[in-house]
Amino acid sequence: MYIYDHYDKTLLEERVAQFRRQTESYLAGELAEDEFLPLRLQNGLYIQRLAPMLRINIPYGMLSSAQLRKLAHITRTYDKGYAHFTTRQNIQLNWPRLEEIPDILAELAEVEMHAIQSSGNCIRNITSDEFAGISADETEDPRPWCEIVRQWSTLHPEFAFLPRKFKIAITGSDDDRAATQVHDIGLQLIKNGAGETGFKVLVGGGLGRTPVIGSVIKEYLPAVHLLTYLDAILRIYNRYGRRDNKYKARIKILVKAWTPEVFAQRVEDEWQHAKDGPATLTEQEIARARSFFSAPDYLPRPGLTVGSGTSADQSIAEVLPVAFNRWQDRNVRQHKIAGYCGVFLSLKPTGVAPGDVTDQQLETIADLADRYSFGEVRVTHQQNVVLSDVRQEDLFALWKDAKAMGFATPNIGTLTDMICCPGGDFCSLANAKSIPIAEALQRRFDDMDYLYDIGDVSLNISGCMNACGHHHVGNIGVLGVDKKGLEFYQIQLGGKAGGNAALGNVLGPSFFANEVPGVIEKILQTYVDHRIDGEQFIDTQKRIGIAPFKECIYAKAA
Amino acid sequence: MQKLLDKTGQLIENDPWIFLPKDFGGPVTGAHQVLPLQFWQASEPGAISRDALGIWFDSDEEPEVVAEYLASWPCIGIHFPTFMDGRGFSLARLIREQHNYQGDLRAFGHIIPDQLFFLTRCGFSTFLLNDSSQSFEPEMYFDNFSVNYQTSADQAEPLFRRRA
Numbered sequence: 140m141y142i143y144d145h146y147d148k149t150l151l152e153e154r155v156a157q158f159r160r161q162t163e164s165y166l167a168g169e170l171a172e173d174e175f176l177p178l179r180l181q182n183g184l185y186i187q188r189l190a191p192m193l194r195i196n197i198p199y200g201m202l203s204s205a206q207l208r209k210l211a212h213i214t215r216t217y218d219k220g221y222a223h224f225t226t227r228q229n230i231q232l233n234w235p236r237l238e239e240i241p242d243i244l245a246e247l248a249e250v251e252m253h254a255i256q257s258s259g260n261c262i263r264n265i266t267s268d269e270f271a272g273i274s275a276d277e278t279e280d281p282r283p284w285c286e287i288v289r290q291w292s293t294l295h296p297e298f299a300f301l302p303r304k305f306k307i308a309i310t311g312s313d314d315d316r317a318a319t320q321v322h323d324i325g326l327q328l329i330k331n332g333a334g335e336t337g338f339k340v341l342v343g344g345g346l347g348r349t350p351v352i353g354s355v356i357k358e359y360l361p362a363v364h365l366l367t368y369l370d371a372i373l374r375i376y377n378r379y380g381r382r383d384n385k386y387k388a389r390i391k392i393l394v395k396a397w398t399p400e401v402f403a404q405r406v407e408d409e410w411q412h413a414k415d416g417p418a419t420l421t422e423q424e425i426a427r428a429r430s431f432f433s434a435p436d437y438l439p440r441p442g443l444t445v446g447s448g449t450s451a452d453q454s455i456a457e458v459l460p461v462a463f464n465r466w467q468d469r470n471v472r473q474h475k476i477a478g479y480c481g482v483f484l485s486l487k488p489t490g491v492a493p494g495d496v497t498d499q500q501l502e503t504i505a506d507l508a509d510r511y512s513f514g515e516v517r518v519t520h521q522q523n524v525v526l527s528d529v530r531q532e533d534l535f536a537l538w539k540d541a542k543a544m545g546f547a548t549p550n551i552g553t554l555t556d557m558i559c560c561p562g563g564d565f566c567s568l569a570n571a572k573s574i575p576i577a578e579a580l581q582r583r584f585d586d587m588d589y590l591y592d593i594g595d596v597s598l599n600i601s602g603c604m605n606a607c608g609h610h611h612v613g614n615i616g617v618l619g620v621d622k623k624g625l626e627f628y629q630i631q632l633g634g635k636a637g638g639n640a641a642l643g644n645v646l647g648p649s650f651f652a653n654e655v656p657g658v659i660e661k662i663l664q665t666y667v668d669h670r671i672d673g674e675q676f677i678d679t680q681k682r683i684g685i686a687p688f689k690e691c692i693y694a695k696a697a
Numbered sequence: 698m699q700k701l702l703d704k705t706g707q708l709i710e711n712d713p714w715i716f717l718p719k720d721f722g723g724p725v726t727g728a729h730q731v732l733p734l735q736f737w738q739a740s741e742p743g744a745i746s747r748d749a750l751g752i753w754f755d756s757d758e759e760p761e762v763v764a765e766y767l768a769s770w771p772c773i774g775i776h777f778p779t780f781m782d783g784r785g786f787s788l789a790r791l792i793r794e795q796h797n798y799q800g801d802l803r804a805f806g807h808i809i810p811d812q813l814f815f816l817t818r819c820g821f822s823t824f825l826l827n828d829s830s831q832s833f834e835p836e837m838y839f840d841n842f843s844v845n846y847q848t849s850a851d852q853a854e855p856l857f858r859r860r861a
């Protein structure tokens with residue numbers, strides 16, 4: 140994990156002092172509301188429907204147990220004892236008091252965390268693959284590059300007042316768990332013929348009102364040129380992105396208007412001015428960044444099979460094989476080191492808003508991380524937590540601990556592992572509530588046997604077109620819409636995140652909230668009726684199209 | 698009331714430059730006139746005395762189109778229609794770094810004190826500020842940060858080349 144040196148620490152302390160001064164001037168009436176607004180946004184502070192909301196960055200999703208304990212302390216001391224993991228590897232506090240925000244930021248700085256640029260029209264938190272560094276399908280660990288880009292983007296003087304927000308994701312795997320295809324800039328680590336590291340560069344992807352898959356503007360960018368090339372993209376966007384209409388201000392609109400080819404050429408021309416200049420990365424800097432992400436001290440293991448720990452554990456495993464095996468099936472992932480695995484802690488038990496955690500749970504996660512995973516966890520885009528380096532022989536003990544703390548719901552990748560934005564309960568932009576929909580679905584589908592039979596299906600819920608719940612890339616997408624002041628829900632089918640991402644298609648007319656669980660049930664039934672051996676939901680849906688689903692759902696009304 | 702500041706936050710008194718409005722139609726009389734780009738472009742070559750002449754760009758204008766003249770203007774202004782319009786930051790770096798401009802680069806229009814630090818890093822040397830805040834102490838906005846990660850107009854070497 141990256142460790143701050145005195146430069147990083149100084150910058151963070153100075154940032155806290157600056158924001159303290161800004162907040163005090165605002166509260167004293169010396170700083171106008173509209174001028175404070177972008178300043179607070181650049182420090183992650185929204186004023187929401189009910190209270191301020193503070194979004195804290197978790198760079199590329201990594202948290203240490205010390206940071207988790209600090210977050211627990213902050214939620215307990217300054218908030219109502221719970222926080223919310225977002226779909227972009229951030230964590231949000233829903234009830235902080237404005238006058239206490241500087242103190243919260245000071246506490247965060249103690250554990251090398253911050254809220255810099257977590258909102259506003261600037262470069263946001265850099266996101267990555269939750270399995271970075273541990274997955275076998277990786278070209279290279281993306282985290283050192285994420286950290287290099289994090290530092291470059293932090294308080295970048297030229298790009299603090301962009302036309303619109305700007306999101307960058309980096310992945311080292313073809314599976315694209317970082318969703319690089321739907322980011323303003325997506326960077327995919329690749330090697331050239333000589334085995335040298337570089338990036339495939341995509342621009343103009345995004346969800347929101349106009350969902351678009353990003354276009355490749357550079358097939359291979361040698362890694363040393365990363366920052367000068369990013370500067371060139373951002374400068375072109377900053378100068379030519381639309382500023383007259385906030386709905387047309389994202390880079391995707393510019394790329395589309397110019398065509399990706401013209402955009403690429405403009406970037407290329409701009410880049411020539413800075414290429415090979417001082418911002419070109421040095422081998423020392425790359426080595427320095429990589430040094431923070433070396434593998435932990437794995438114990439050599441002869442590839443033990445699961446459950447072969449102590450004899451006491453074994454006997455329990457024999458008593459409860461189904462529940463444990465099911466959990467292993469759904470919540471445990473392969474690791475590139477034999478004898479280790481990645482383990483999901485599900486934050487989606489029935490009755491809890493997806494991604495919500497209490498202060499106590501944060502502390503428990505910290506304890507589990509210390510006990511089983513070198514004191515580190517990853518936060519996922521699906522709003523769960525991963526213990527990244529668990530010894531296989533510890534799995535049974537971990538399962539018992541996780542179960543006792545409510546983290547062992549074996550639903551990862553299933554329907555109830557939903558992504559859900561805060562929606563109308565918290566968000567002032569919402570057209571409709573989203574959390575109650577998630578809860579109703581959790582209640583309707585809490586039969587594990589059924590979920591297990593249905594298998595992999597992603598269900599994503601957004602409370603409005605801004606698509607924070609990524610409904611376009613859910614196999615099933617639910618979008619809150621407002622019609623004459625009433626809340627309705629539009630259903631989409633066929634979206635897919637990850638490698639070869641796809642955007643969903645609208646099923647038909649929208650539904651009332653209370654109809655949604657029944658509609659989802661019919662969708663699943665249609666899948667069950669049509670699936671052939673080994674097909675997941677999305678495979679069947681792609682094969683049979685949308686018509687059979689429409690028929691089943693709208694049949695009566697017709 | 699407007700205040701003109703230099704890079705250290707000191708008040709500049711007796712500044713000679715006069716900024717002419719965007720729809721200025723001429724004629725140019727006297728010295729130290731900062732003309733809108735369009736007027737300059739529309740004028741006959743040689744019709745305007747080059748002495749003590751400046752040009753200002755609006756945020757959507759392109760300094761590239763007059764690249765060969767930039768060095769001849771002792772004062773260049775960049776206009777911020779609103780402080781949320783960040784194009785001026787890019788224009789300043791472009792003029793300073795790509796065109797190696799050495800004269801006075803002035804930010805004017807709607808800028809706020811909390812932008813002064815970034816504006817300085819992008820290469821601006823003077824700032825025309827609408828001062829509404831009573832407790833405004835300009836100096837405190839210029840030295841908020843002693844650490845910068847990136848390359849910029851005032852610091853060519855990024856931090857990773859300077860880390861010790």
Ligand code: SF4
Pocket residue numbers: 560561562563566567568569570601602603604605606607608
């Ligand atoms: S999708 Fe809409 S309702 Fe949901 S959090 Fe985003 S802006 Fe708010």
